[in-house]
């Protein structure tokens with residue numbers, strides 16, 4: 001494909017800060033990317049290094065029902081104050097994604113906040129997750145508490161730290177080969 | 178509201194008190210009883226339902242003398258009036274009372290020089306004794322002058338201590354029988370209110386002092402008020418008797434508001450009232466205290482249209498966490514010169530929609546209206562307004578204002594009527610990831626009345642409810658700039674989020690320009706070309 005002319009900063013570059021959670025819950029390479037808007041809203045996405053996005057894998061199913069009693073699909077918010085939204089902590093699961101090779105991955109909230117919406121489009125078109133993981137293939141939108149808007153990301157990695165982790169990983173892989 | 182009233186000229190002294198004061202023979206028992214109870218002359222007139230303004234404009238002393246003359250003139254006739262005599266039966270008692278009462282104390286008595294020997298009035302606690310003369314009128318006028326307002330007319334507002342209603346009720350019960358004997362049709366509502374008697378007595382003096390007409394309705398309001406801490410306790414028994422009338426409210430310092438007290442007095446039975454409150458009321462030892470005179474001019478509304486030529490200018494001050502993010506704002510650039518000219522205390526800005534910081538508003542501009550609060554100067558002619566517009570426009574090249582004009586409060590609502598249905602035209606600089614072909618641009622131009630579903634954009638979702646709104650893109654046209662850039666002209670329904678329509682907002686606007694063109698699209702610049710709201714009317718240059 002033809003290389004595009006040097007483009008101006010993208011929507012994400014302009015309005016969002018990228019934060020990362022690597023090896024989520026000790027699971028190797030299960031990296032999450034959290035896009036925080038300047039208005040404190042956070043979009044949970046798969047980091048480009050997440051196993052699901054590697055080696056031409058395909059998605060079999062995505063399930064927002066995280067237990068018998070709880071489905072993120074039932075989340076409803078009303079009014080300006082977003083009453084009724086499920087309140088999530090860092091390790092709250094958002095959904096489970098099963099690939100065609102039957103490997104299963106759980107995607108987590110990574111930050112504390114109120115769940116505003118989940119992306120139902122990826123249920124109908126799982127390929128969105130593979131093709132546009134950082135935009136149309138997002139997992140969920142979370143609103144941190146106003147008073148926690150600065151602190152919710154304190155345990156996350158910056159873009160620079162993330163790139164560092166990923167590059168170290170690949171050296172390790174090469175060394176082990 | 179009462180009809181607007183003029184002022185009767187000074188009356189001839191030679192006219193007999195009955196004509197002068199419009200009193201009837203049958204008022205004698207009422208007058209006698211009230212004087213004996215410690216009511217001032219003006220309050221006596223009030224309870225006799227005298228509606229003649231000039232009667233209240235004499236000094237308290239003269240009034241009292243005339244009442245006494247009136248009584249003595251009617252003494253003979255009174256003796257024939259068995260019931261009156263029987264009820265009143267208290268000229269001696271009156272004498273005793275009058276003599277035993279302390280002379281009005283406090284500075285106001287000597288200042289006004291019209292206090293009565295009988296002490297502070299039990300009904301008005303001095304409002305109609307010490308504050309109806311030239312001295313107080315001068316005091317009020319001086320305070321108004323200090324406010325430095327320009328006005329041709331004024332209205333007077335009076336606030337009185339709530340307990341005056343309790344005292345009024347007690348006085349009414351005291352003389353109800355006598356009043357009913359005068360006319361069975363008379364009721365408590367027919368008694369002239371302290372507020373009205375006060376205005377009839379003093380507002381002419383204030384108007385004369387200030388050279389302004391006093392009206393019942395004027396844009397310029399002068400407020401005076403009185404407190405009387407000594408008798409504040411008068412109301413307290415009502416809270417025990419009618420607790421449901423005195424629910425605490427957030428913004429009131431005391432539950433004993435005039436409204437609540439009046440309501441409780443309507444509910445309480447006569448016998449209950451009399452069990453808890455003396456009838457007639459007890460004489461206060463001090464006169465009331467006047468509050469500071471305050472002035473308020475009703476808001477002036479100014480409308481116009483503005484252009485915004487800067488991509489670094491918010492419409493309203495941009496403050497995050499108490500810190501200013503950007504210098505200046507459209508509303509300040511427009512309002513500051515207006516505030517200075519109208520000498521207003523503050524303003525409220527409103528417009529037909531708003532643009533983002535980085536969006537310009539071109540073309541005919543965006544309709545706006547500004548409410549100027551408490552303007553000290555309110556009258557401006559067309560030339561002066563045009564001059565103000567010029568001042569705004571020369572002060573900054575970031576904005577420009579046209580059609581500036583004074584409008585009514587009601588007219589400003591026309592800016593918001595049908596806002597949702599209105600069409601807005603935009604011009605946007607678009608980037609696409611794929612190289613643009615003329616077929617792409619033709620494709621866009623052929624799209625008409627496109628329905629899009631927009632979820633509340635993420636950039637405003639923190640302060641607005643989450644919803645999906647359907648909007649219409651009426652038409653689009655595109656002009657090629659280079660391989661990855663083109664200018665897109667859009668005509669859309671008001672309320673369409675253009676930026677989100679272009680980049681898709683994480684796929685939350687459907688369809689979006691990127692999806693339509695099967696590429697990634699982004700918006701680099703946005704201009705509002707027109708806001709099709711036909712208000713305010715154009716002002717010919």
Ligand SMILES: [Zn+2]
Pocket residue numbers: 216217218219220221298299300301302303305306
């Ligand atoms: Zn009085």
